[in-house]
Amino acid sequence: MAALSDQLLVVAILCYLLAMICHAVEYAFGTRSVIGRAAARPERARVLVGAGVGAAGGTGPADEPGPVADTALPDTALSGSDASVPAGGSGPYRAVLAGRTAVALTGLAALVHLAVLVTRGIAAERMPWGNMYEYLLSVTFVGVVGWLVLLYRRPTLRHLGLFVALAMVLLLAVAGLLLYVPIVPLVPALDSYWFVVHVATIAVSSGILLLGAVPAVMYLIRHGHDQGKRSFPYSLGARVPAADTLERLTFRLHAFAFPIFTFAVMAGAVWAEAAWGRYWGWDPKEIWAFISWVVYAGYLHARATPSVKRPVATWIAVLGFLTMQMNLYGVNIFFEGLHSYGGLD
Amino acid sequence: MSIEQHGRGTGSAGAPTGVAEAEPPAPGGPAGGGRPSGVRRTPLPLALLRNSWRQLTSMRTALILLFLLALAAIPGSVLPQRNINIENVNRFAAEHPDLFPALDRLGGFDVYASPWFSAIYVLLFTSLVGCILPRLRDHLRALRAAPPPAPKRLDRLPRHAVLTDHDGDLARIAAALRGRRWRVAVRGDTVSAEKGYLKETGNLLFHLSLLGVLLGVGLGSWYGWHGNLLLVAGPENAYCNTLQQYAESELGHRVDAADLPPFCLELTDFTATFLPSGQPESFRAETIVEQGDRAPYRASFSVNDPLRLDGASVYLLGHGYAPILRYTDRNGVSQTSDEAFLSIDGNLTSEGVAAFPDVNLDPVTGARNPDLQVAFEGLYLPTAPDSPPFTRSMYPAERSPAVMLFAYRGNLGMDAGIPGSVYRLDQRQVSSGRLTQIGEGKLLRPGEKWTLDDGTSVEFLGTRQYVTISARYDPGERIVLISSALLLVGLMTSLFGRRRRVWFRLSPAPADTTTTGRSSLLEIGGLPRTEYAGFADEFDRLVAATRPDPATEEGTD
Numbered sequence: 001m002a003a004l005s006d007q008l009l010v011v012a013i014l015c016y017l018l019a020m021i022c023h024a025v026e027y028a029f030g031t032r033s034v035i036g037r038a039a040a041r042p043e044r045a046r047v048l049v050g051a052g053v054g055a056a057g058g059t060g061p062a063d064e065p066g067p068v069a070d071t072a073l074p075d076t077a078l079s080g081s082d083a084s085v086p087a088g089g090s091g092p093y094r095a096v097l098a099g100r101t102a103v104a105l106t107g108l109a110a111l112v113h114l115a116v117l118v119t120r121g122i123a124a125e126r127m128p129w130g131n132m133y134e135y136l137l138s139v140t141f142v143g144v145v146g147w148l149v150l151l152y153r154r155p156t157l158r159h160l161g162l163f164v165a166l167a168m169v170l171l172l173a174v175a176g177l178l179l180y181v182p183i184v185p186l187v188p189a190l191d192s193y194w195f196v197v198h199v200a201t202i203a204v205s206s207g208i209l210l211l212g213a214v215p216a217v218m219y220l221i222r223h224g225h226d227q228g229k230r231s232f233p234y235s236l237g238a239r240v241p242a243a244d245t246l247e248r249l250t251f252r253l254h255a256f257a258f259p260i261f262t263f264a265v266m267a268g269a270v271w272a273e274a275a276w277g278r279y280w281g282w283d284p285k286e287i288w289a290f291i292s293w294v295v296y297a298g299y300l301h302a303r304a305t306p307s308v309k310r311p312v313a314t315w316i317a318v319l320g321f322l323t324m325q326m327n328l329y330g331v332n333i334f335f336e337g338l339h340s341y342g343g344l345d
Numbered sequence: 346m347s348i349e350q351h352g353r354g355t356g357s358a359g360a361p362t363g364v365a366e367a368e369p370p371a372p373g374g375p376a377g378g379g380r381p382s383g384v385r386r387t388p389l390p391l392a393l394l395r396n397s398w399r400q401l402t403s404m405r406t407a408l409i410l411l412f413l414l415a416l417a418a419i420p421g422s423v424l425p426q427r428n429i430n431i432e433n434v435n436r437f438a439a440e441h442p443d444l445f446p447a448l449d450r451l452g453g454f455d456v457y458a459s460p461w462f463s464a465i466y467v468l469l470f471t472s473l474v475g476c477i478l479p480r481l482r483d484h485l486r487a488l489r490a491a492p493p494p495a496p497k498r499l500d501r502l503p504r505h506a507v508l509t510d511h512d513g514d515l516a517r518i519a520a521a522l523r524g525r526r527w528r529v530a531v532r533g534d535t536v537s538a539e540k541g542y543l544k545e546t547g548n549l550l551f552h553l554s555l556l557g558v559l560l561g562v563g564l565g566s567w568y569g570w571h572g573n574l575l576l577v578a579g580p581e582n583a584y585c586n587t588l589q590q591y592a593e594s595e596l597g598h599r600v601d602a603a604d605l606p607p608f609c610l611e612l613t614d615f616t617a618t619f620l621p622s623g624q625p626e627s628f629r630a631e632t633i634v635e636q637g638d639r640a641p642y643r644a645s646f647s648v649n650d651p652l653r654l655d656g657a658s659v660y661l662l663g664h665g666y667a668p669i670l671r672y673t674d675r676n677g678v679s680q681t682s683d684e685a686f687l688s689i690d691g692n693l694t695s696e697g698v699a700a701f702p703d704v705n706l707d708p709v710t711g712a713r714n715p716d717l718q719v720a721f722e723g724l725y726l727p728t729a730p731d732s733p734p735f736t737r738s739m740y741p742a743e744r745s746p747a748v749m750l751f752a753y754r755g756n757l758g759m760d761a762g763i764p765g766s767v768y769r770l771d772q773r774q775v776s777s778g779r780l781t782q783i784g785e786g787k788l789l790r791p792g793e794k795w796t797l798d799d800g801t802s803v804e805f806l807g808t809r810q811y812v813t814i815s816a817r818y819d820p821g822e823r824i825v826l827i828s829s830a831l832l833l834v835g836l837m838t839s840l841f842g843r844r845r846r847v848w849f850r851l852s853p854a855p856a857d858t859t860t861t862g863r864s865s866l867l868e869i870g871g872l873p874r875t876e877y878a879g880f881a882d883e884f885d886r887l888v889a890a891t892r893p894d895p896a897t898e899e900g901t902d
């Protein structure tokens with residue numbers, strides 16, 4: 001079982017890699033118009049709706065990207081960046097095919113990814129969250145499932161898939177190459193229900209926050225592009241969804257993950273009380289969880305503050321993401337703490 | 346309500362334009378919760394004060410303070426901290442003698458108790474109170490007030506609909522809204538309704554709970570205490586909860602040594618199991634507890650499963666072995682030591698000292714001879730290798746235990762009054778020649794005896810287990826836990842709640858549009874005050890529900 005799990009990891013990475021290549025093909029062949037249409041659609045939808053009910057100037061910040069259009073337009077018009085592609089011109093068609101293949105491959109990779117976790121769990125006879133290697137596999141799995149759910153609900157976001165797949169390849173490679181440890185049961189300190197609750201919720205929230213960083217960065221790129229910047233990262237902005245859509249998606253993902261993350265930190269505190277006698281002791285992992293929490297709280301705050309511009313707020317979200325990465329890798333590698341978790345001796 | 350505000354695409358929905366950002370969107374209505382600003386003349390210092398207060402309680406300041414708080418927490422993860430690991434701090438001091446004093450003066454080794462860290466969170470929480478109290482007042486007012494009157498032009502709201510041929514029954518509309526748990530006010534020919542007050546309630550609960558958490562943490566540091574000690578198994582090693590017993594302890598500012606609850610603890614047994622790889626699998630400490638009037642009782646505890654006593658909990662932090670060594674002196678008198686040896690690796694290779702200061706006494710006077718004191722520095726290996734070097738244990742359990750001893754005779758330097766480590770010999774005595782090593786090191790297996798050059802002997806009898814434990818009391822824990830739970834509830838209602846308003850206005854229909862007996866025109870406007878994806882749907886359903894035609898109503902409901 002253990003060996004199977006290790007082999008499946010290689011398969012999963014390959015699948016993600018193929019998905020990434022297909023996304024890149026779509027990216028390269030996709031014409032501005034096809035993607036541009038997807039990106040522009042929310043505005044178009046809003047105008048139509050506006051005409052319908054006689055409201056002027058759209059619904060402003062209070063409206064979500066999809067729903068306004070959802071109610072007013074037939075479903076196909078919204079969901080079908082594929083359906084509405086003109087038949088002529090093999091370039092776009094090939095691009096769409098590549099894009100769909102990429103999504104299918106991502107789905108396949110996610111299944112294999114799940115199998116990696118399940119086989120590992122069976123081999124270890126416990127939840128596969130016992131060390132950094134397993135933990136990272138779980139976090140990334142949550143991230144990819146979140147991505148597929150998102151994609152199902154908003155097919156127009158498909159172009160972000162390139163970055164999701166890239167992130168998956170990199171993270172899984174890091175897991176497999178740097179963090180890999182053979183299967184061992186949990187050390188006594190980790191043998192607790194609260195540990196399961198803590199790690200499960202941390203993994204879920206980290207996964208979603210990880211995912212949330214994708215539209216955040218894309219938003220910043222797109223925003224820069226809209227401002228007329230054309231140098232390297234901004235040049236990518238031409239082909240991603242509209243800035244507004246990305247920004248709202250960023251917020252929604254973060255607003256969803258933040259309470260889970262909050263709960264996870266609390267569960268960790270309950271566990272720490274039982275294991276070490278204090279619910280909070282400023283151990284390096286705790287410090288960085290605190291920092292991440294405060295930064296993300298700052299993001300939500302900034303977004304609710306009218307005088308703070310949305311790009312500034314989004315930068316805070318990106319900063320939060322960086323602090324999470326620090327906690328995932330940096331703390332395990334650089335600092336010595338109580339969390340008997342690093343698995344790097 | 347300023348529609349332009351909403352069209353602008355920034356800002357928190359519903360905040361009236363022109364109101365300083367520090368001010369929360371006034372829930373009371375379009376009039377806003379405006380403060381009397383700049384109308385009356387105020388003396389300069391007062392104005393300055395008021396201005397600073399306003400600055401401090403602005404969202405922007407809160408944001409900056411939050412950021413500073415995150416930044417200020419970083420050094421604590423980079424530098425060793427006194428309250429976590431004092432040895433690491435001392436090691437750092439030894440390794441960086443030039444850097445240490447400056448960093449120490451800045452509080453670098455007590456980051457979370459440093460003045461600058463405290464200043465940031467005190468300012469942040471002051472800002473919080475200054476921000477939340479007015480908001481709380483406004484919200485309480487809004488909870489009692491009726492929804493605000495309808496704006497003049499309903500057609501400029503984000504959602505708008507017109508129903509012709511309406512029967513003009515506003516009471517039914519109001520009832521329908523109330524049935525959907527809207528708060529409703531009927532004024533003449535308009536109906537105002539609002540829903541989603543819970544969002545603001547949640548926001549206030551969240552921020553107030555933050556105060557609760559702070560309070561709990563503060564209580565813990567004032568009234569809590571903890572002490573760590575090493576407890577060797579056996580009735581003669583039992584300890585009672587007094588400050589002197591602890592190797593390391595800390596009392597809260599308001600706790601006195603006399604306040605520690607009385608209890609006594611004896612370690613009767615300790616079991617540890619290990620995997621073949623040497624990784625620990627489980628621990629369990631068996632104890633006899635004496636507390637208050639109760640008869641002594643047995644209790645066991647483990648990692649993740651502390652021993653809960655009245656007024657304290659006891660946590661298992663670590664464990665190890667204490668070799669039992671019997672020394673027989675020149676007079677044939679025997680003494681036994683069961684000092685704990687501290688483990689230095691995962692396989693529990695342990696080092697320590699067995700000191701016998703009161704041996705080889707003058708047979709006549711019974712006086713101590715300071716040059717004939719004896720000590721053994723040793724390395725205990727629970728699983729010793731079959732052949733030398735005997736420096737590392739191969740496995741943490743006692744599969745083939747052995748102790749490597751180095752004997753010393755002379756003056757142990759224990760009378761000088763300088764407290765030395767009990768796990769190390771005083772090296773000054775060795776280097777000055779007052780304490781000399783006798784022979785080479787010797788490996789003893791259980792039951793084996795080593796006779797020294799002067800005919801005295803040492804015998805390795807076996808080992809006792811010991812545990813390192815922490816006894817703790819934190820009265821703030823419960824408050825922190827409850828506040829955290831409330832915080833989470835508040836956070837979720839705040840993040841996922843949605844505030845929205847609708848207005849209905851009746852006007853007489855122009856005569857020529859009347860097709861039935863009904864003669865009214867019903868205009869409906871809707872305003873989501875926060876991001877709310879489903880508002881359009883909800884609005885449409887509301888419009889349908891207010892149609893006089895019951896068939897339609899049922900059809901859409």
Ligand code: HEM
Nearest residue numbers: 297300301304357402403404407472473476548551555839
């Ligand atoms: C201890 C530090 C603080 C933390 C961790 C914190 C955290 C948060 C978070 C996470 C939110 C977004 C979730 C929600 O809507 O409830 C929020 C909202 C809010 N906070 Fe804070 N906050 C803090 C201090 C403050 C201070 C000092 C102020 C006042 C200046 C303030 C005023 C607000 C307001 C007005 C909102 C609601 C914004 C809106 O949705 O319109 N907070 N806070």
